[in-house]
Amino acid sequence: MPQRQPELRTVNVTRYVTPLREGGSLPAIVEADDDFLYVLKFRGAGQGSKALIAELIAGELARMLGLKIPEIVFVTLDAAFGRTEPDEEIQDLLRASEGLNLGLHYLSGAITFDPLVTTVDARLASEIVWFDCLITNVDRTARNTNMLIWHKELWLIDHGAALYFHHSGQPWEEQALRPFAPIKDHVLLPRATELDAVDADFRQRLTPDRIESVVQLIPNEWLVTDDPSGDSPDERRRIYARFLDTRLANSHHFVNAANDARKVLV
Missing domain, CATH: 1.10.1070 (Phosphatidylinositol 3-kinase Catalytic Subunit; Chain A, Domain 5)
Incomplete structure (x- = not known):
């Protein structure tokens, strides 16, 4: 059976939930207009768009090989989104990441x-x-x-x-x-x-x-x-x-x- 060609959905951020203060890139959990939560990787973070490119290529290749990867989506961040953010570091990151970013479905309850x-x-x-x-x-x-272990299965991230x-x-x-x-x-x-x-x-x-x-x-x-x-x-x-x-x-x-x-x- 021919393998389905990869295709990514695009969602829009509606709510910034919380930063994930791991490493220097400050990814965040956000809610999107499809009502799902995503771990958002920002194009304005330390390694810029190249980190997103690596995340995208690696994730979709892994999926082709049958390895478990959270769904990857394109995430649009509106220019006005960061105006009410009180944390200056996060506000700068949001401003530098306006436009298209990358998100991975948040595996709630994973360890x-x-x-x-x-x-x-x-x-x-x-x-x-x-x-x-x-x-x-x-x-x-x-x-x-x-x-991560999620629903008793091993998932690859980051x-x-x-x-x-x-x-x-x-x-x-x-x-x-x-x-x-x-x-x-x-x-x-x-x-x-x-x-x-x-x-x-x-x-x-x-x-x-x-x-x-x-x-x-x-x-x-x-x-x-x-x-x-x-x-x-x-x-x-x-x-x-x-x-x-x-x-x-x-x-x-x-x-x-x-x-x-x-x-x-x-």
Whole structure:
């Protein structure tokens, strides 16, 4: 059966509920005009639109692979929304984020994943480790797992630090071929004993067309606001797609490195 092409809804913020004071980006819980709550990631926060791009690409690729990700939506923030906010820091953030932002469905009642409490089976652990190697996600350590338990299932969140090649200024071609050294600190690495099998499976699922369909979701305005290169939005989308295609075609680099790192741990 053909896989459905990714498609994101757009909602409008109607109420700022509370900030989530974790890290430096000040995400917030907001209510939207569909009456649902979302964790809102602001384009005016520290890493700008690139963090939203990483969140979008990583989240939708994970969904294609069958991993559990809260629904991702585009969130419109009206220019007048922050005028009554008493906190000056939050007011500045709201003003800098007018227009299109990114939201993830708020998993009410979810609890932070604790590896000492919840055991993840080898297949799922291997899938998550493989996925984080692909997208170069540095934020899945024991200190900051960025996983939640919701309705007795494991959900992945917070991928804004992934795809960090777009911050470095170094040639993307070189970075696409590198193994992922930070995988040695991945909270699920000791359980990831099926990386080779997952690699064979996921390489089949993530076709260039599917990667392209995700990259095409990136809004133009996120691709022009903080880019000094002068590349057009289409050119920047093409770089993301080529980075992922290259990394996928050479996945043995990061799979072998992850297997070697796991052997050291166990």
